[in-house]
Amino acid sequence: MPHRTFAQVAKRRLTGKEGRERVREVRALLDELPDYKNGPYADLRKWLLSEIEESRVRSSAVHRDSIAVRREGAAQIALVGPPNVGKSSLLQALSEIQIKTGDYPFTTLRPVPALTRVGGVLVQLVEIPGLIEGANDDRGGGRALLGVLRSADAIVYCVRASADPGELRPVRAEVELAGIQKPGFLAATRADEATPETIQRLAAAFPDLEVVAVSVIDEASLDAFRDAAWRLTGLIRVRLRSNGETQPEPIALEPGATVTEVADWVHHDLAMRFIGARVWGPSARFDGQRVGRDHSVQDGDTVEILQ
Numbered sequence: 591m592p593h594r595t596f597a598q599v600a601k602r603r604l605t606g607k608e609g610r611e612r613v614r615e616v617r618a619l620l621d622e623l624p625d626y627k628n629g630p631y632a633d634l635r636k637w638l639l640s641e642i643e644e645s646r647v648r649s650s651a652v653h654r655d656s657i658a659v660r661r662e663g664a665a666q667i668a669l670v671g672p673p674n675v676g677k678s679s680l681l682q683a684l685s686e687i688q689i690k691t692g693d694y695p696f697t698t699l700r701p702v703p704a705l706t707r708v709g710g711v712l713v714q715l716v717e718i719p720g721l722i723e724g725a726n727d728d729r730g731g732g733r734a735l736l737g738v739l740r741s742a743d744a745i746v747y748c749v750r751a752s753a754d755p756g757e758l759r760p761v762r763a764e765v766e767l768a769g770i771q772k773p774g775f776l777a778a779t780r781a782d783e784a785t786p787e788t789i790q791r792l793a794a795a796f797p798d799l800e801v802v803a804v805s806v807i808d809e810a811s812l813d814a815f816r817d818a819a820w821r822l823t824g825l826i827r828v829r830l831r832s833n834g835e836t837q838p839e840p841i842a843l844e845p846g847a848t849v850t851e852v853a854d855w856v857h858h859d860l861a862m863r864f865i866g867a868r869v870w871g872p873s874a875r876f877d878g879q880r881v882g883r884d885h886s887v888q889d890g891d892t893v894e895i896l897q
């Protein structure tokens with residue numbers, strides 16, 4: 591494809607995409623770009639790489655004119671569903687920092703964020719309260735709430751495990767009407783009050799969603815919820831190694847990330863000047879393999895940046 595056509599196609603494909611979606615598209619474009627070191631294609635590569643950086647800066651900006659929640663952690667997952675299904679309780683049970691009950695009324699009116707560790711990585715869960723029928727017409731401040739859903743990376747639909755599946759329909763309908771499509775699953779909450787039959791009924795009513803039964807008094811079910819939430823992020827985990835020591839906490843990256851992005855995570859300057867890396871794990875042909883800047887890492891890798 592001539593480089594001018596490529597530039598046009600690239601711009602078209604990036605139009606309307608923001609945040610991680612934009613970064614993903616940029617990465618796909620980079621893969622398709624001929625690998626010339628100089629000339630117009632090299633300029634296109636430079637432009638695309640700067641797009642990744644800029645989308646990151648934009649997505650971490652605070653929007654004061656809306657009720658957007660400031661992002662923290664590797665991904666943002668919204669919890670949405672009818673009132674009283676146990677969203678707040680779930681947030682509290684999963685939260686890394688114990689939220690004081692006094693500061694945290696159970697009748698929440700605004701989105702409430704909480705950091706939780708899933709798959710060893712800190713992820714932000716956000717309770718979206720009161721998304722009701724008519725939200726798209728701004729009933730109950732619905733537009734702003736839908737705005738929060740739109741900027742989230744994934745959605746957990748919450749409904750009582752013992753409830754009639756119909757209780758979730760208005761919420762799903764509003765999300766659909768708003769044209770919001772995100773990875774998601776269905777949390778069948780307060781599962782200790784339910785029977786396997788009612789959970790089955792939910793699964794049958796929403797065949798497109800994985801159903802995760804969860805109760806705040808059942809630690810194993812909370813773990814299953816964390817696992818499902820981690821899978822929703824679609825991210826991969828890489829551990830950093832330096833001076834022969836491996837960091838216990840992994841960092842989270844987009845699939846397809848290269849060791850340059852690992853270096854960039856440590857420090858922007860390091861990404862500019864590092865000379866390569868050593869890799870252990872699934873992406874390495876053997877332990878401690880020496881790789882170049884463009885080597886793609888995989889979930890479970892350990893990476894030592896060489897400078």
Ligand SMILES: Nc1nc2c(ncn2[C@@H]2O[C@H](COP(=O)(O)OP(=O)(O)O)[C@@H](O)[C@H]2O)c(=O)[nH]1
Binds near residue numbers: 676779805
């Ligand atoms: N039995 C049981 N009750 C729960 C569970 N989670 C929440 N609840 C109760 O359900 C009610 C509503 O909970 P809340 O977290 O405020 O729901 P929200 O409106 O969806 O945020 C409260 O009385 C909770 O104590 C659970 O897992 N099991």
Ligand SMILES: [Mg+2]
Binds near residue numbers: 679719
């Ligand atoms: Mg609540």
